[in-house]
Amino acid sequence: MQKKYILEMFPYPSGNIHMGHVRNYVIGDICARYHKLKGDEVIHPMGWDAFGLPAENAAIQFNTHPQDWTLSNIKNMKSQLKKLELDLDWDKELATCKDNYYQYQQELFIDLYEAGLAYKKDAVVNWDPEDQTVLANEQVIDGKGWRTGANVEQKVLSQWFFKITNYAEELLNDLDELELWPEKVKTMQRNWIGKSTGAEIKFKILSQDDQLNIFTTRPDTIYGATFIALSINHRLVSKFVNNKEIDDIKKSFAEIDNEKEKKGYLMNIKCKHPLLDKEIPVYIANFVLDNYGEGAIFGCPAHDERDYDFAKKYNIPIIKVIECEDKDLPFTEDGVVINSPLLNGLKKTEAIQKITNYFEKKKIGNRSINYKLRDWGVSRQRYWGCPIPVIYYEDGTFRVLEKSELPVLLPYDVSLNGKGNALLNQDSWRKILCPKTNKIAFRETDTFDTFVDSSWYYIRFLDNKLDKPFDKKQVNKYLPVDKYIGGIEHAILHLLYSRFFMKALRDIYNLNINEPFKQLFTQGMITHKTYKTVNDEWIMPREVYLNEGKLFREKTNEIVMEGPSEKMSKSKKNVIEPDEILENYGIDATRFFMISDSPPDRELEWTDEGIQGSKNLIRRIDKYFKKSRTDTKHDTNKMIEKFVFNIEKNILNFSLNKCVADIYTLFNYLEKEKIYLQNSDLSKKILVCLYPIIPSMVLNLYMDLFNSKNIEKWPEINKELLIETRINLPIQVQGKLITTINTEKGYIENEILNSIYKLDKVKNKIQNRKVIKVINVQDKIINIIVD
């Protein structure tokens, strides 16, 4: 028996499922049911990504407790999922907020710490002022918090980090082996990891016993270096500039739009050019990133756009070291090196090689690889998360707890006021007597980023009752997840963190698994038309009615304007509630529509006509099987074999919209020819194929027709039946279609040509021109070329 681990991204228990969940889980459910019919050992679990801020916010707003709020949401959403009749392994259910999940996460943290993959350091971090917590780099989008949209501030805090950078190279390289991942997601991850190769060059600081390390991808332009620029947070800035000045500079940077304007301050130190007898000025500049390389650059204005802008503004010399016209400056393309004693006449790649070798020989630099990827900051200053199992002593030292001291349970009795971390004020929980040292100690009050929770839940699903995080044998047997289905919004965050976790756990536990998700499928969003009144008020689609070609709002009769179809959102009032749809159209029609109108990886527009069409088809199928059997001369074996073949192929490719087309085609044919199969074996075959898609009605029909609810195995395909013996052969003249003829496969070219030449359409086309060539692609096409 083959194992198939089919997983949909588990939901955050916000209260209600939405149509996006429905689409996601229906796609997964179709796969899971198909594989079960094939006789595979299917794992198809579901759980809850249950820690996180909305619970705290809701608790304050509704005067409840995050735990109560979360658990009641889970209860409600579970009952909604049950209504969708998903074939899930509910005995594997887990919720990350329960101690039988998160205590094992604390164990994993201890493992990571001992393996050197978790560490604590002071760091400049992204602070979300609205959520009052730190965010990882991945969670800051365009300078704003990914959840709140608030402008992120920079703060220095002592934080826990996971050493994801240790795996940068592997995370990058292994993307190549993920053949069943969308190229788009892989590209995004590659960009995020951001590998660049180049050199690190040492610049001596004149009349100081200190030096600068500068990373560059263009060591070939070193002779054109005319300035150095540092980030305001660079080590040497605090060494040579006093705090007041630093603050002033920071303020001046804060006042301008740093993306549009370049600003710099000349420092009173100078560097020596590594190859020339020349002094280079050092600036503090707003455009130097402090978290890339060492936060320092050398500027070669002639061949870099930023450096050029900066040099123009501050009258810094511009020295050409690659041959080009003055008007082309800054010239960033490949060219012949000039003004560079060691490199003149070389092209870019040769020059890079030569100069880097020279640096290494002279010990003034070396080859270097840089990644944009930073270590993952996992501390969050929030109550509703997994406690980090660490204690601090009064002298400022800390100790990571031992596994025997776990679990560190989250206290229930806290007072939440929305200001800061509630755990900080819980001295009864926070303050302990350390059993090892008998000293007073304080628990870590930061909790884990919830992305830590979701980085290993697919492992815990394998056995949610185990008294350790997971069982090695089971992991080796059942991972990776064969099909992982979810939204593309997790392309970087969750999917990169999970890949890191899998690799880290592999190394710690000596597992055989390199990648957590063998195949990734990203389903598209569901969109719906939006409507607004002339006063810019969003209104619900169901309030709108059409009269004489114009749209009006019910009750008020205001004129309504139709907007574009957009992602369903409460603020735009274009949301469709799953519960309502299930009630009005039924489970099968709802499932059907989820796969009908678009390929699953593209947007699906919600339309009333669409869901109604699905319902009509359901009714039609039902009626079809209830018609009494007719004797017929038709041989439907071939037709149905083809149907089985197509459905199988299309389920395996996630081309579920084509399954819908296959179903229509089949029933169109059967009804047109009035072939009613009722309780025959052929009916059985059809129903088995329909079962993954519309299980509810298939079960009922199966019961009616065969007096059983045991759906048979997926039919073996008889390949001989798929072979067509007659074909419609297209006939072309000069590559253009003239006609088609119906003929036996395996015709003899000369024979068939004789009859083709007699066809009026062909004769008219050829007239008395000479046939110079005939291209016969056997059983495919015949193309006659005349002069």
Added chain:
RNA sequence: GCGCCAGUGGCGGAAUGGUAGACGCGCUGGUCUUAGGAACCAGUGGGCAACCGUGGGGGUUCGAGUCCCUCCUGGCGCACCA
């Protein structure tokens, strides 16, 4: 700016280099009547036609929606990454 993906009827979308538009929605005409959010039948890329049609222009090929070059448009992602 860089990267990725896409552009096919009124709309959603099908097409291993070999009959473009499967299938659905919508629309048109008709049938039926238990007047329905129903069902059934016929039609539906453009053009009177020869023919023309897959964003535009080139190319490869007997043959291009599909491959190559180039441009345009749209979406997504990244973005002062040294």
